[in-house]
Amino acid sequence: MxxxxxxxxxxxxxxxxxxxxxxxxxxxxxxxxxxxxxxxxxxxxxxxxxxxxxxxxxxxxxxxxxxxxxxxxxxxxxxxxxxxxxxxxxxxxxxxxxxxxxxxxxxxxxxxxxxxxxxxxxxxxxxxxxxxxxxxxxxxxxxxxxxxxxxxxxxxxxxxxxxxxxxxxxxxxxxxxxxxxxxxxxxxxTVVDAVLDVAARRTPYGDQRLQEIENRVHGGQSRLVLVTAHRRESWGEPLDNVLHAVADVVRERPDVEVVLPAHPNPAVRRQVVDVLGGVGRVTITDPLPYSQMARLLAQCTLVLSDSGGIQEEAPSFGVPALVLRDVTERMEAVNAGCAVLVGTDRDRIASLTVRLLDNPSARAAMTADGNPFxxxxxxxxxxxxxxxxLGLQQQRPDEFTPHAGSATVRSPGEAEVA
Structure with a gap:
């Protein structure tokens, strides 16, 4: 051969x-x-x-x-x-x-x-x-x-x-x-295809607290910020800075709720609970199945994450992302304006999060061009x-061009929240 x-x-x-x-x-x-x-x-x-x-x-x-x-x-x-x-x-x-x-x-x-x-x-x-x-x-x-x-x-x-x-x-x-x-x-x-598919299915939450948060978001009583910090290089002091920044944001904005699915590693989970376990309007969950995570993401006003997948998925719901990393291999989101690299500096995370929460037009502008991915x-x-x-099709497939009909799907209640 x-x-x-x-x-x-x-x-x-x-x-x-x-x-x-x-x-x-x-x-x-x-x-x-x-x-x-x-x-x-x-x-x-x-x-x-x-x-x-x-x-x-x-x-x-x-x-x-x-x-x-x-x-x-x-x-x-x-x-x-x-x-x-x-x-x-x-x-x-x-x-x-x-x-x-x-x-x-x-x-x-x-x-x-x-x-x-x-x-x-x-x-x-x-x-x-x-x-x-x-x-x-x-x-x-x-x-x-x-x-x-x-x-x-x-x-x-x-x-x-x-x-x-x-x-x-x-x-x-x-x-x-x-x-x-x-x-x-x-x-x-294909993650864009995936997240739109599963979010539309509206899989029931396994944690009743998440349904209650979604109800408050839809009723205009709360704005949701999703936080994920899973990467191994974030563990230890960088994660500690992120967690304290989250506590700062919740204290400064009384209508903001945070959901943080904690990493299953016992030491990481303990670190999350030590900093945020007693903070009101912060809900710590176990890692969420993908279908539930997608549904939750669609309800957010803002997301803070070190996850590459979240960077790719959030723009489809008109949700800006603050990237908890100093470097990302997904610069398309940063270049398109729908994500900002903030690293793990406590003051920078807290101040930028509050500024975006206070500025609906800035958030809308970040994702106005749809999803670059x-x-x-x-x-x-x-x-x-x-x-x-495999020789089953003669014509070379058409290729993806950003902004050519790319849709941004707004979550239910987004108008009220914004």
Whole structure:
């Protein structure tokens, strides 16, 4: 089998054969961004999606897929003892290699920059199975941050047969690494498709306190600020600064309520409770299922987060984001004005949050141009790109252009809140 096997073409599959494409997910964000692609593949019917739960974070993947009405077709079993990267990567590669041997797919779709993504790309490449990289081209240009994700995505970039970049900036990053031409497509980010889908389902909250907060927001009695600070580099003193800034904001604005889903790590949870546990109008919850998080996000006036996913999702609901990081690989949101990098300085976070809460026109202007990450059609473009790669479609798919019909969905009661 020669190198051409890595780029299938017309005639690769007989007319009566529906090729399988493996959609591999090991973490919740991967599952969330894969689910709309699976839905698009099912809807068209010319490619059979096979959802693979890699076993990296198996329960979180199952939970995320369930939000979309899906379950994994294949669930790999890992035997993790040390929890180290070497152990995880070696087990993933061995299990995926076995799967690809027993059930060779037409292509393998990996997303982003996780250990599952790296292992999936390596295992497929070694089997000369085409690798399609969803959300290709994110770069911080610093191998130490985020670590090891920046290294993972650069390696996958060298192995992929097809690069599906979310934005023009991501496409430009690939071009700077001599990855350009016909096998690079700008499709938008499927997380936009995902968050619009699950928010519209209005999945009931598992915590009654959240329903009560939503009722107050809709009644014009409260404004909601969502806070998430999960990244490992935020733990310790940076998180302490964020938590005290949140307390400052709540004290200064008596109509503001805060919801903070706490990280499951016991030390982190203890830190959150120590600072905010006794502060009124601050609701600390367990980590929320994706469907409930999306519904909550749609009710917000403002979000403070170090999460890349939140940065991508919030503009779809007209919610500005203050990014609790000094550097982000998602500069599209910052450049479009819908996000501001604030880092973890207590005074800066508190003062900017209060200023935005006090200025409805400034908040509205931040998200007036819609979501720079997508228009809700990325999964359709991804289906077309896979069909094009596999020789099932002759025409190269159209690419995503920001602001071309991208919609911003306002949450119920937003007019009253603003």
């Amino acid at each position: 020669g190198p051409s096997a890595l780029v299938p073409g017309p005639g690769s599959f007989p007319g009566h054969v529906v090729p399988e494409v493996f959609l591999i997910a090991g973490t919740r964000p991967e599952a969330v961004k894969m689910a709309p692609v699976a839905a698009a593949l099912f809807a068209v019917g010319r490619i059979r999606p096979v959802l693979v739960n890699s076993g990296q974070h198996p329960e979180m993947v199952d939970q995320a897929l369930e939000s979309f009405g899906f379950a994994a077709d294949v669930r790999l079993e890992l035997n993790r003892v040390t929890g180290g990267q070497a152990e995880l990567t070696s087990q993933l590669i061995e299990e995926l290699d076995r799967l690809f041997t027993e059930r060779p797919p037409g292509a393998v779709l990996v997303q982003g920059d996780t250990t599952t993504t790296l292992a999936g790309a390596l295992a497929a490449f070694w089997k000369q199975i085409p690798v399609v990289h969803l959300e290709a081209g994110l770069r911080s240009h610093d191998l130490t941050s985020p670590f090891p994700e920046e290294g993972n995505r650069k390696v996958v970039g060298q192995l992929a047969s097809l690069h599906l970049a979310p934005t023009a900036d991501a496409t430009a990053h690939l071009a700077a690494e001599s990855l350009q031409g016909n096998n690079v497509l700008t499709v938008g980010n 997508g228009d809700g059609l990325a999964s359709i473009r991804t289906e077309q790109a896979l069909a094009w790669l």
